[in-house]
Amino acid sequence: MTLPSSSSVVTVGAGLFADALRAQAVDVHEVAWHPPADESDARALARVSADPRRATANAEAAARMLATGARLVDVRPAGEVLGLGREDFLHAGPPIDWARASGPMRGALLGAVLLEGLADDAGAAEALLASGSGYTLDPCHHHRAVGPMAGVVTASMWVFELEDPATGARAACTLNEGLGKVLRYGAYGPEVLDRLRWMSAVLGPALQSAVRRAGGVDVTAIIAQMLQMGDEGHNRNRAGTSLFLRAVVPDLVESGLPASDVAAVVRFVNSNDHFFLNLTMPACKLSCDAARGLPGSTVVTAMARNGTDFGLQVSGTGDRWFTAPAEVPDGLYLGAYGPDDANPDIGDSAITETGGIGGFALAAAPAIVAFVGGTVDDALGTTRRMYEITLAENPAYQIPVLGFRGTPTAIDVTRVLRTGVLPQITTGIAGRVAGTGQVGAGLVLPPQACFSAALSALAESVPGLP
């Protein structure tokens, strides 16, 4: 082929052709486009598509997700709710050990050891953790729990306990600590531990009194409302936090606690518009757990990151994790921090996207672009794109600006690989050095490799095929 010297060439897909043209000094415009699947994915897709169980199993998975409600029924210590001893630590994401743990995960674990009194200082705490013995370390997801960012949960921390009224299934999540230097972002200084102690001594018991007096709080109803009030339930929770306060304050006032404690509790929640995130997360966990373990289903039941690996779980493959290195989010940074300060993606909070809100409901929260970056059109486009990779629309969670369309729910691994559209996650960004805290917030995608690995496992599980 001979090109006239004035040609420009538009190339799509494999960069090799573009590189070859550039080497010949041809003006090349590469168009961003991802092939829906590589050859191995294509073979697995064909096999999974032929699985006779798939359609029914996926319909059942989506139906169960939509049918799940979430009610906050109690607030109790994690030790009691999750059966943790002082030396048992839970963490966000797929399984990891100290050796592979990132800075913020290490920082949070150091704080946890100090909080539970297993060591007197950071040096001793680090020695204990590095020894690999004298404690257990397990994903929250293995205990019907979820934790934002590092997601470290210990016995003395209090947790929200949510229940699906239809099935009695439960899920738990810690109470949100606030912003800046906090344990979940890997900070573990004295002010972090003092705050955690106050949360266990005052905040948890106060919320327990209020929630019990109120006879529980309908978290599903608040999520439905917050989506009509500019929140997406992951990185914007201002309306959710406001509505939660409205729901508990009257009973909190009448709980018999000293007015100074009641006021301190309200001021603490008031100072942190992300407080309600720790309720959207377990609500979505309940919904996703309802879809677990359906043979043949290609529906995603968990996306979670430990700061080193991104992990995926799929209904048809049960509790197996498919992992790949976590990406660094793209976002806006606080103060003088920049991308070099950022740890890779971390936290169980992508359960919100797995449950159909968060990044999937970005169109409901156009104001969020001031916090995570991008434009309002991007926000609207993101939700529209998520309908391409999901099986259902949640009639309980409507997005007014899209004509009250339900949020895109039940991510289908085969749709992700066919379209090349990856789930959009909104996220906080932790400093990569232990002790730093939050450095920003932004947008991140899962590694496609997790989806390919899950698809391959699903393909192997198809019965009666050679």
Added chain:
Amino acid sequence: MTLPSSSSVVTVGAGLFADALRAQAVDVHEVAWHPPADESDARALARVSADPRRATANAEAAARMLATGARLVDVRPAGEVLGLGREDFLHAGPPIDWARASGPMRGALLGAVLLEGLADDAGAAEALLASGSGYTLDPCHHHRAVGPMAGVVTASMWVFELEDPATGARAACTLNEGLGKVLRYGAYGPEVLDRLRWMSAVLGPALQSAVRRAGGVDVTAIIAQMLQMGDEGHNRNRAGTSLFLRAVVPDLVESGLPASDVAAVVRFVNSNDHFFLNLTMPACKLSCDAARGLPGSTVVTAMARNGTDFGLQVSGTGDRWFTAPAEVPDGLYLGAYGPDDANPDIGDSAITETGGIGGFALAAAPAIVAFVGGTVDDALGTTRRMYEITLAENPAYQIPVLGFRGTPTAIDVTRVLRTGVLPQITTGIAGRVAGTGQVGAGLVLPPQACFSAALSALAESVPGLP
């Protein structure tokens, strides 16, 4: 002109031509289109456009509106704040007397007479009011106050007192009573009066303690936030009400009041998502009042309805009212109520649109269409249309879905008449029979005649022209 028998004719504008064709059995399709101005308007427009003061006066009016902040500085009895005696009654809209008052206005006045103890029963109250003596009746707007719906204010009712921090100017509005059978919608039964007495005995003093302890509440900041949380500040105030509660609850809890009173106050506000309307209204009143009385300015400073007449005030014509019969809103009805039960448009709440929110910020509140009717596209289109008749965009009040564009602010009478675009007002609908209460909510337009009358007066005021 001869038309072939198979013709249809499309007509625009004056109906006379269409009527003449119809009389000749021609198939006529009339297209809804309003000419920007009739001949008299056109002459006045030309004259006002030549006013050498206009550009500067309008720039000054808009600048003053945008520069006005609103801080809730106190909560006190109306008698104290507005200098009202027991027999002094304020009402919504332009001036009116008992003889011309609509059902809901009469109902609210009957309740006011009973509340203030000027009569023992409704019959005696009606006799007093019909006598025309022994009491005064004056628009709220004449006393730096505003009132939603019937807007009746009496000495014993407590009011929010707002201040513009820059100028010290003040505006007042009663506390919102809640939904259904309430005085402002013309109900005056014992439960209405009991609630008003509780509001004066408990709610008002409790909010006074909280607001004073808190050192005031920044209402402008809450309005800015609510517009990013799905409220437009007239018929949707859920976020505003939530943020207001967050602002006052800690100090309310620490006020030393009995926990049962504090809980009752929070539950009362909680039960009524319109509570914050009575704060957006005086905030907008402050803003509009700042633009009053600038010779040559064609900026609207008040739109208000008394249930019989719609009234308009314009900066360049000072405190003069331009009135025309109020329209019946088009909307959604509660329960078994329908359009036949509806009173014409009523209330000072159109001060929100005059101030650039409410119907002008409809794009910020797509979820409102479930309450007032219409579609989400209508809501977005309405705000876009309002930019055609306003002079400024308020940088403090941004609409995320429009790319954070400021709300359309400072209605220009000449733009209204040039474009034929009337200001869009969202509104509650009162039952036309006294005592009924609210029957629905919807959308309404001002009569164009008010704008024509104002324009004519502005034209007469232009100096140095024949």
